[in-house]
Amino acid sequence: MIPQAQVQAYREQLLALRSALLAQISAQRGGSLSRVDVAADHFMHAEDSHAQVTSQRDLEFAINERETAELAELDAALLRLDAGTYGVCIDCAAAIPEARLKAMPEVQRCLPCQEKMEHRHP
DSSP states (O other): OOOHHHHHHHHHHHHHHHHHHHHHHHHHTTTTSOHHHHHHHHHOOTTSOHHHHHHHHHHHHHHHHHHHHHHHHHHHHHHHHHHTOTTBOTTTOOBOOHHHHHHOTTOOSOHHHHHHHHHHOO
16 A cells, blocks of 8 residues: 555656646647647648558557557556555556556556566557
């Protein structure tokens, strides 16, 4: 169990990461425009080949998926903080080492369980 004083520090770190990610997403999307609209705008140049346009579009979608996943991980970590389960591996219920939480506060698994999961789903 994480001491209450550290819970607030992790909450602040998670909220700061979430805020920075949302700002990054907004900046990359051109403010209120969606990433698809921005991509469509800069992919419609006549000098771009079909392969260039397709590759860039695929990259934009991959970045969007990763950012969405990161945001979901941060939100899930905040929910675990509220539920009192933050810092406990979701697979084996072992305590996640503090060094791992400090490096990646959104993690939900201890290192052995994370490695097992990555080997099952490469």
